[in-house]
Amino acid sequence: MWKDIHILLLGEPQVGKTSLILSLVSEEFPEDVPCRVEEITIPADVTPEKVPTYIVDYSEADQAEYKLCEEVARANVVCLVYDLTDLGTLHQVRERWLPLVREYSMHDTMLPVILVGNKSDLITDTKMYEIMPLMNDFPEIETCIECSSKTLNNVSEMFYFAQKAVLHPTGPLYSPNDGYLKPESKIALTRIFNLCDKDNDGLLNDKELANFQKICFSTPLATQALQDVKNVVKKNCPDGVIEDSLTVDGFLYLHLLFIQRGRHETTWAVLRKFGYNDNLTMSDEYIVPDTLLPPQDATPQLTADAREFLVEIFIKYDRDEDGALNQQEMDKLFSVFPYEPWGADVLNTVCTNDKGYITLKGFLSQWMLTTYLDVPRTLEYLGYLGYSTLCGKISQMEGIAYIPNNSQENEKGHLKDIFTCKVVGARGVGKTAFLQGLLERDAETKNSKAQVSVLAINEIAVKGRAPVYLLLHEVEITEVLAAGEGLFMCDSVCLLYDVTDANSFQHCIELYKKYVVNSNVSCFVVAMKADCSAVRQHCTVQPEDFCERNNLPLPKPYSSQTRDLSVYEQIADLTASPNSLCVPKQNVVNMCIKIGLFAAVCMAAGYGIYKYSRGKVFVTQYK
Template sequence: MLVQNKSSEGVNERGLTLTGFLLLHALFIEEGPIQTTWTTLRRFGYNDDMKLDDDFIPRLKRAPDQSVELTNQALVFLVKIFDEFDGDSDKVLQPRELEDLFSTAMESHWIENPYKDAVEKNAHGGLSLDAFLSQKSGRLLWIVLSLNLKSILRIKDASVLHNWALMTLLNPTFSVENLKYMGYPGDPSSAIRVTRRRHVDRKKQHSERNVLQCFIFGPMKAGKSALLNSFIGRPYSEVYNPTSEDRYAVNVVDISRENKKYLVLREISEDGVTKLLANRESLASCDIAVFVHDRSDESSWSASSELLLNIAAHGENTGFQVPCLIVAAKDDQDSFTMAIQGANMVSQDTRVEAPVPISVQLGDPNNIFHRIVTAAEHPHLNIPKTEVGNGLMNRSLMFVSVGVAAVTAVGWVLAYFQGRMRSVKNKGFVNGS
């Protein structure tokens, strides 16, 4: 009666509405007893700081080489909430709609790094259903919604999320907190699952992860950022913007009709490599490492190959070995012969797959993302064999060093010879003069 007298929208035929509920607690706060409001908040896990209490969020016990993924129960909830906040039913969450979606959370996190530039957006900054959910897999989830929970749990990863998958991978506790802030109805522990250890995956020769993380290494101007941009549908740009901190890009890769994986590309900055090599567990979260070089630049190949051998040695020394691929970028430009020979030699010596040539500028990625996922799914293959004692690493590094020196010498001789020819021609010693 009290609420109804204050607001006609506070009560309907079914009882207290959301407006009425908020009004009632506003009255408790203003006129008392305020303890009723605190009791309600604590019933739903909030502490004195108006944040979810640490005891309310599941504490994850996992090894460094285990990752965390969303469960199908959480995916079903997110599909429903996307539809609820898509007010104009255009299958795009505009910035205003995203703000409304996170209005019950402490803050909107997708306007900050590493999430704000990790997925494809439309011209107005809106997050499409393709970015919030996998469009193809999303259709499966709409079918899933009509099934009972037992059937849902039998479906392996019926949908794949973009920013939510990234958030869960990088900070699972943070992900669960936001799910609860937005009204996730289940127990917090039902929203996530811990994957099998990566070293077990290698022994079983197969990875069952739905979310795979790929570290992208390479020197400046090798084409790392262009590779990430192409992965999320951004056009190629001639403008060079150096990467000062690690950057992420996430999307879905269709391996087959039944096998869709969520791939997270993490571009490692040059400063990031130093920090990575100083951390014993830095490769524990990596499913596959890709080493990019500009195949038209001999110094680019030299730096990239040294990175490969250093990372391979780090993985071998720490026990966190990862499959590796070599990517020869800028295939549209004239190739540097020594770089091609060097890449092939390092590939043979370390026993990883032959270098994959790509051209982002020409829109020819050469199926590279499919190759990355396939290699990550078979973690026992493409693990570099450094075999320092047998000299393979030393031989490869020697080739790189000697190769660069040799090319420099050949270039000097060629320049000298061309200069002499011009001098002779100018003096009239050519053509019988």
Template structure:
């Protein structure tokens, strides 16, 4: 598996910017001049202007721009700016001045950390020709420093005067950018990093065409040609397998190189400093320096604010197959370990954090049913379709974006046409603290309110609802009372909402008043922005003593605003009054249940009056035109007869 020498396009880098820093007099400028001219300069300026090495200077064929810096206090701001714009930093000390070596640990490296520099650091000992022969070796000097400062990619000594290892300084700097160690390998644990393992596992599976869990000689050769544009000779294949088998017997079986052996080979390449081999493989399969699929491989999604995407039947069928494949115990549920295995070829499990971690129905063992599995995918597609597509690709989907998703019609058009074609509905749940918002979401997932995990901010719940023989996915988004005002500062905040629910504690008059205020705020926002949404009022805790005033007022308000009267429910008694079907029904009839405020009524009446006035004026004008025409005909006839 020889490494290719064309990392330029694969790394997505048009050029590498290397910034040289260090104490005064350590040889920064001499180093820059020496690499550019291949000679030691007699007269060196205090700071060299930016110097460019051509693309063909090193085998990777990526041009390098070298930026020299001054370490004087008055140039500090410029030095910081250059460091923050650097792809790599060359940090110098003078081999004949131990004090400059100490300054690496006491000033320069801590300062780079303080600046939160992400670029790799190459530590360079300049003036090697002046180093005292009695000094300890570079390895002994740098080992404790590199142990403390893991951002150091490598260390090297050089001499501009003697032209010793000068080009190598910038070769290592370029290599650290194009083929960085940090994303691939954990130096402390001496093992491949999890993301690297996951990416290589996916690549292995893609290359294992016959799905027998091993790369045959033919598959290994195909892999070699794809990544390195050169075939492997039979003797080379035998040699690779022999090396693996000697070090790791389980890395090879009768069918060929196993995943264990494949990972071992890459760890071996990295340990031997051949990072370009692994990076070439990763980049050939579309990975960037963060070991995720490159952004340019992800489609640009264009849609209106009130449009959402949904999974196609092709993508859903693929997900059903994946579910069954990883349901190894055939219990019709994916346990957490099975789900982790399913996502083991993605950079991480996308559902291991909010809002996905606790948003779907689980069985007593924590297993996710097929409906729950598909509901989570529907939620991810609703909230982040690009991430949803990326994870489809990670778990093996081979179709393009258009085959996986369909863009739904604008909600405004749905309201005008008085029907919708959506299969996934998003319901915003508003209400005061303690009204029962979380309890409603938990009951939707078949749980007790006490089962809810602690969560800051919004909570989601996704599940399927059967209505008139069709299954629809309903997504609840719980909006904390304190977040409503900030939510409504965004003009398009209701654009993705299919229906809004306003829940209050029916035994508490104050709870109703606060819910009413939220209803008016949301309805007003919808009228002002054009993103009106159907609304339902839910009277929760129906098992408690009702507040007569709250019941009377909520009924009056619902009638005044032209929406359905409050729906009583009791989560404790599990008397939910068919609430979930009623929410889906309201979403399917998007022109109904839209509340109207007093301001909205006045505005509508004004428009109606204006339209009637315009109509009267239009009719009057038409009558006048007809009258003039008739008079002209009459006059013409009269003139003719006379």
């Protein structure tokens, strides 16, 4: 929103520019009119739009050409004044003043112009027909008005229209030449229609329209008023009302009607409520609001309210009610985004059904993972879904909670719901199968369109509290040797060994002694390929004895053939237990793990969790 507005009055000498300003301020016609008045300040509390307004007068006789250039560059709107009794001054508007405004304007978009015919008290018939060709030739002309500085007729309205031209411009919305909404405004309004269509049936019923009215204008819509609106649409737009509900065509026609009747501030109120700026793009303030720096040593996650919102989104787009989103349903969901945020590789990171469609658990898991890795991106995605607007929040940030790493909950009572576990073992031990097992599938059933991910996340039941999200990150031993102890900044570590390989467990012993024993993280040992015959390990101590000596849980047998979830439940249960919480000895934030995760994603043969190439890349807050 604009902090202030600069209105510049231009035109030929003696057309009444100065008289208009003085009549507005004094509310009477001045008998003695100076050549020019100094800049006038109108306080915010006395303007209809509640924005401080500065009115600037220009006189060729009193000021140099460079001053004109400066004032045009500074202006937010220009009032071009002509004399209704001398149409030669209107000719000069076309030939001189409009080209000059275009030349001197420093704005990225065309500077809005108000055509002002002064001295209406001296004519008997309107001259509006004279300016219609001018408005068709110069799209920057927002509106025109005839007024009189002597009788004060339409003087205050003139300056109000100038304010509206800045705050609620018609240019981005409407094409006066053909009388239609511009494509950009149709796209934005169609997106808003889809967001407000809660049951996803392509119609806005009375309940949805009432909710839309409440969201945008904070006032209820009377039953009769609602019916009157539908009657107007039905009369003028044949496909605008179906089954007593508003279609998208009817919704667009309604806003076209607002604009044509000079009520474009109504359409702008709707657009800005859903985060649009004057260029009809999503504003940065709405998508990624300015926030305080995230607290140190804290883990970001979605709040319960945000997850409930996402559950509603999932149900809305699950048209066949099979508990999963197929490609068509996903396309419809992402139609409110400017680009597709997820690629096929996501499906190997979260739960899907047997057809490869993302389930509700997988959907929420992906959102939790996105939040954990990249809060600004989550804020962006929530903004595209209209979270703050539809849920009555101040900003998207209300969907994020930060949980101190040394606590089960934050000061607002949000419990920590996401826990990370590094899965480490020698090549071929079965790390990939272990990750896919968390998703209740094996490596052979992966989506053929994408490479198996080094990350897996799923919702897991734990004792004595709501389910948590367990995030597994596969790490090669070579990565451990390169990164060292910093790689184990996490909630827990899983050391995997192959029961059929006699040399497998020795790697676990070495890793534990060198990196894990002094890190204070929970540690688990998993015996992979448990469906095969085990061999004695070639090391000084066998796995069971090693775990007992180091006060670790006994090795948990696992086979990808059985897909037993109990091992993940044990990891999640012990990791989420207050007695198992760990704080790295070094005073560093949990971002180390995130850096490791990002690096792993980038190394996965060009595949990642997200298709950054199709969207904006945000610089993460965590540095």
